[in-house]
Amino acid sequence: xATSEITxxxxxxxxxxxxxxxxxxxxxxxxxxxxxxxxxxFALNRTSISSDGSSIVHEINDSIIxxxxxxxxxxxxPFSESKWANDSTSLKKATxxxxxxxxxxxxxxxxxxTDGSNGGYVFxxxxxxxxxxCDLRNAVIYRACSVEFEKLASAKIGGVSxxxxxxxxxxxxxxxxxxxxxxxxxxxxxxxxxxVTFASVDGSFDTVQPIVTTTNIAAASTYTGTAPTFTPPVMxxxxxxxxxxxxxxxxxxxxxxxxxxxxxxxxGEFSARLPEAQAQYExxxxxxxxxxxxSVQEMQAANQVxxxxxxxxxxxxxxxxxxxxxxxxxxxxxxxQAIVQENQRKLALYQAEQGQYTxxxxxxxxxxxQTLQKELQIWQGERTAxxxxxASDMTNALNTFNKENAIYQTSLQISTxxxxxxxxxxxxxxxxxxxxxxxxxxxVNQTIAARQQLAQQQQGR
Numbered sequence: 265x266a267t268s269e270i271t272x273x274x275x276x277x278x279x280x281x282x283x284x285x286x287x288x289x290x291x292x293x294x295x296x297x298x299x300x301x302x303x304x305x306f307a308l309n310r311t312s313i314s315s316d317g318s319s320i321v322h323e324i325n326d327s328i329i330x331x332x333x334x335x336x337x338x339x340x341x342p343f344s345e346s347k348w349a350n351d352s353t354s355l356k357k358a359t360x361x362x363x364x365x366x367x368x369x370x371x372x373x374x375x376x377x378t379d380g381s382n383g384g385y386v387f388x389x390x391x392x393x394x395x396x397x398c399d400l401r402n403a404v405i406y407r408a409c410s411v412e413f414e415k416l417a418s419a420k421i422g423g424v425s426x427x428x429x430x431x432x433x434x435x436x437x438x439x440x441x442x443x444x445x446x447x448x449x450x451x452x453x454x455x456x457x458x459x460v461t462f463a464s465v466d467g468s469f470d471t472v473q474p475i476v477t478t479t480n481i482a483a484a485s486t487y488t489g490t491a492p493t494f495t496p497p498v499m500x501x502x503x504x505x506x507x508x509x510x511x512x513x514x515x516x517x518x519x520x521x522x523x524x525x526x527x528x529x530x531x532g533e534f535s536a537r538l539p540e541a542q543a544q545y546e547x548x549x550x551x552x553x554x555x556x557x558x559s560v561q562e563m564q565a566a567n568q569v570x571x572x573x574x575x576x577x578x579x580x581x582x583x584x585x586x587x588x589x590x591x592x593x594x595x596x597x598x599x600x601q602a603i604v605q606e607n608q609r610k611l612a613l614y615q616a617e618q619g620q621y622t623x624x625x626x627x628x629x630x631x632x633x634q635t636l637q638k639e640l641q642i643w644q645g646e647r648t649a650x651x652x653x654x655a656s657d658m659t660n661a662l663n664t665f666n667k668e669n670a671i672y673q674t675s676l677q678i679s680t681x682x683x684x685x686x687x688x689x690x691x692x693x694x695x696x697x698x699x700x701x702x703x704x705x706x707x708v709n710q711t712i713a714a715r716q717q718l719a720q721q722q723q724g725r
Contacts, residue, residue, distance in 0.1 A: 317377030
């Protein structure tokens, strides 16, 4: 009962290095179970003898052909009737010529009990006889190959799970907090100028006492009285939260890019309007300084006329007043000149302070622009690097998924091929068994017909 050739054929067909345990035995039993027992007489075998009434150990399956006691075939009865088989008072009692058997827990039981003169046997089809020399050799090979291919298919797809795409996560640096420009420099207050008046020291000197009134800067025709102030533009609302929603929640890089462009456009608009506000302030300040200069010149001209008139009056009064009056008059002129000089000092100080205020405003605006630009450049650099890393991670994740999916698809195709081969060889095994049954039944029928014909011929003689 050699199966070395069957084993080698299985290896050659499937490409495996060793045949699975019980693979050939299972294929032999499959063939035996699929063929009528009367066509498998060549594989008939019997168990060891039972000569002491003991059960015959044998698998309870459809391979049993016959059970005999001392050459008499036993009739199979159900286990429920076995109690009557040896009961002498029962009509169902078995006899030596009409023995019975049943399947018990420890094997095949025969009644009447076997003894030294009446031995019992179980005749069965031994599936191991379907070996290298058997006509059903190919059926066994094909059936075993089908099983091996099924195992190969399960092993190929069982070791590889279907891959899933896991998108990468992205963590974005928080957008910088951009505050509105606030000017800390304080515009200098407009100085208060003292009005200068000169009255004659002697009311009886003239019928109408001469009075010299100087013009102050507040009375000038071009003086506005209000210094210009720098008003910076207001930064628009920057919706960074919407940008993060597009990128983190929606994972839409295109919408996120559009939103960041919108934010950058608002920042650009603010940066563009800032020089306009500065230019407006400088224009107003130039006009204001020009008005101050014109007013000062107008005031100085008016005061010079008043001083000249006072000097003329003094000259006219010299001949009529003594030195004391002249000294009083001169003191009045000196006081008037002192007040004029003080007003000029205040004006010069105010102009200096106004120039310093303008410089401070320009410095603060420049510092704000530099700080804003630096923070935006740092944030944009970090955000660009983060987005580039996110895009790279997405590419790497997709490449990993494609690689794993290619392996999975290849394994699936190989497994499908093995499954198709398993079905093919199973069908071939069934076809071999079917052909064997049909061919042998044909031979049996021909033999029966020949015997019937021979019998008829003998009867005709």
